[in-house]
Amino acid sequence: MLSENVSSYIENNRDRFVADLAEYLSIPSVSALSEHRDDVGKAAEWVKGRLEMLGFSARVCPTDGHPIVLGRSPEVAGAPLLLVYGHYDVQPPDPLNEWVSPPFAPDIRGGYIYARGATDDKGQFLTYVKAVESILAAEGKLPLNLIFLVEGEEEIGSASFEKFLVAHKDELRANAVAISDGSQFMHGAPAITYGLRGLCYFQIDLQIPRIDLHSGVFGGMVHNPIQVLATLLASFKKPDGTVALPGFYDDVLPMEKWERDMTATLPLDVDALKNYLGVTELVGETGYSILERRGARPTFDVNGIWGGFMGEGAKTVIPARAGAKVSMRLVPNQSYARIEEIFRKYVADNMPPDAKVTITDLTSAAPVLVSRDSAAMRSAERAIEAGFGKKPVFVREGGSIPVVNLIKNHLKQDNILLLGWGCPDDGAHSPNERFCLDDFIRGIRSTAALFFELAG
Numbered sequence: 465m466l467s468e469n470v471s472s473y474i475e476n477n478r479d480r481f482v483a484d485l486a487e488y489l490s491i492p493s494v495s496a497l498s499e500h501r502d503d504v505g506k507a508a509e510w511v512k513g514r515l516e517m518l519g520f521s522a523r524v525c526p527t528d529g530h531p532i533v534l535g536r537s538p539e540v541a542g543a544p545l546l547l548v549y550g551h552y553d554v555q556p557p558d559p560l561n562e563w564v565s566p567p568f569a570p571d572i573r574g575g576y577i578y579a580r581g582a583t584d585d586k587g588q589f590l591t592y593v594k595a596v597e598s599i600l601a602a603e604g605k606l607p608l609n610l611i612f613l614v615e616g617e618e619e620i621g622s623a624s625f626e627k628f629l630v631a632h633k634d635e636l637r638a639n640a641v642a643i644s645d646g647s648q649f650m651h652g653a654p655a656i657t658y659g660l661r662g663l664c665y666f667q668i669d670l671q672i673p674r675i676d677l678h679s680g681v682f683g684g685m686v687h688n689p690i691q692v693l694a695t696l697l698a699s700f701k702k703p704d705g706t707v708a709l710p711g712f713y714d715d716v717l718p719m720e721k722w723e724r725d726m727t728a729t730l731p732l733d734v735d736a737l738k739n740y741l742g743v744t745e746l747v748g749e750t751g752y753s754i755l756e757r758r759g760a761r762p763t764f765d766v767n768g769i770w771g772g773f774m775g776e777g778a779k780t781v782i783p784a785r786a787g788a789k790v791s792m793r794l795v796p797n798q799s800y801a802r803i804e805e806i807f808r809k810y811v812a813d814n815m816p817p818d819a820k821v822t823i824t825d826l827t828s829a830a831p832v833l834v835s836r837d838s839a840a841m842r843s844a845e846r847a848i849e850a851g852f853g854k855k856p857v858f859v860r861e862g863g864s865i866p867v868v869n870l871i872k873n874h875l876k877q878d879n880i881l882l883l884g885w886g887c888p889d890d891g892a893h894s895p896n897e898r899f900c901l902d903d904f905i906r907g908i909r910s911t912a913a914l915f916f917e918l919a920g
């Protein structure tokens with residue numbers, strides 16, 4: 465349901481909307497890097513300014529980390545309330561030399577805008593701002609009440625969000641929540657996400673001998689920490705692709721038949737996927753399809769590893785230290801607290817007595833499933849059909865959005881609409897991240913339609 469007035473306003477203002485997105489994308493709001501602290505603040509102020517231009521009351525709320533922007537639309541008496549969540553922070557842009565155009569100098573090529581944050585999440589979030597603007601310009605008023613909650617720590621685990629949510633619990637109780645921070649199933653196949661994986665991320669630091677040693681004088685009499693670490697890391701996975709931690713699968717919710725059947729009907733193009741990844745073979749847990757592995761099965765990955773001599777030439781040394789970063793993607797009903805216990809015990813049980821091991825918890829997020837059967841979901845389906853000209857498919861995504869489970873539990877909210885406007889090949893977290901400008905416009909149309917659908 466999208467009126468002719470709103471629809472043509474969106475069409476006629478396309479270039480302005482894109483220019484505004486480019487302005488937003490030029491702020492290097494990298495939450496992980498302290499040298500970008502001021503830029504992160506600038507992005508928060510930019511969002512606040514845009515909300516104020518819509519006539520919202522908005523403020524930048526400080527937290528122990530990066531601020532949260534909270535905006536509220538002018539009251540429409542008796543109309544439902546929709547909570548909109550987004551994040552204004554972005555991932556670090558490295559490796560810089562692989563970008564065709566610089567990450568914070570947005571460039572338009574072939575119908576895409578290229579910049580860090582284009583799809584994740586600045587472009588997707590901005591569709592909500594532009595939908596409000598379009599409705600106000602075309603109709604004079606909004607059909608429902610809106611609260612915007614835009615945070616700056618999503619890419620580093622949303623550590624400050626829970627405290628904020630609990631403190632503002634009562635004013636954030638809405639009829640539904642909308643989040644566009646994921647993706648369509650593929651080009652031309654819009655999707656509604658009903659499941660996200662969780663995350664459990666650790667750093668392992670290992671020291672064995674007191675100092676770096678001559679490998680000839682001492683080789684063969686002490687453990688080499690790199691080899692001990694490599695053996696440990698290799699042992700986390702079995703040849704059948706399962707994770708070897710005892711008890712790791714205890715709480716995994718099995719997929720039901722209807723879900724496996726539905727997943728099997730999704731139009732996955734395996735050759736296109738291999739081509740995008742630059743591989744000839746897709747691997748994973750035996751007995752599950754690619755999409756089942758991605759959405760409904762947990763994994764273990766080594767994200768980084770270091771130690772020893774990495775300079776030029778040959779240095780005959782047994783290093784004192786080695787380290788790695790490892791993470792696990794979790795699925796319902798695994799709890800990251802329980803997985804942390806299992807993980808720490810396994811590492812402790814599999815180290816030689818002399819190893820000094822430190823395990824640091826870097827970040828975590830709970831997995832989540834949301835209800836697919838609600839009036840709000842039916843509204844979202846119709847809205848996507850109005851915006852994209854196609855009915856959405858239902859998918860579980862492999863990525864994590866820490867706040868979704870927090871919102872579900874603290875606000876007792878099950879009407880959570882995860883509506884991704886991006887595409888899997890947008891390059892989120894990769895060099896040359898991009899967002900399709902037609903999807904930007906379709907996202908604005910869908911969002912505007914969603915506001916009217918929810919208002920009834």
Ligand code: BES
Nearest residue numbers: 619620621645646647663829861863864
């Ligand atoms: N938008 C992504 C999560 C996502 C990606 C959801 C694809 C659905 C489909 C989000 O910005 C993200 O990258 N999250 C991190 C969370 C982590 C830092 C706790 C992730 O998944 O690695």
Ligand code: MN
Nearest residue numbers: 584585618645
């Ligand atoms: Mn995101």
Ligand code: MN
Nearest residue numbers: 555584619892
């Ligand atoms: Mn991200």
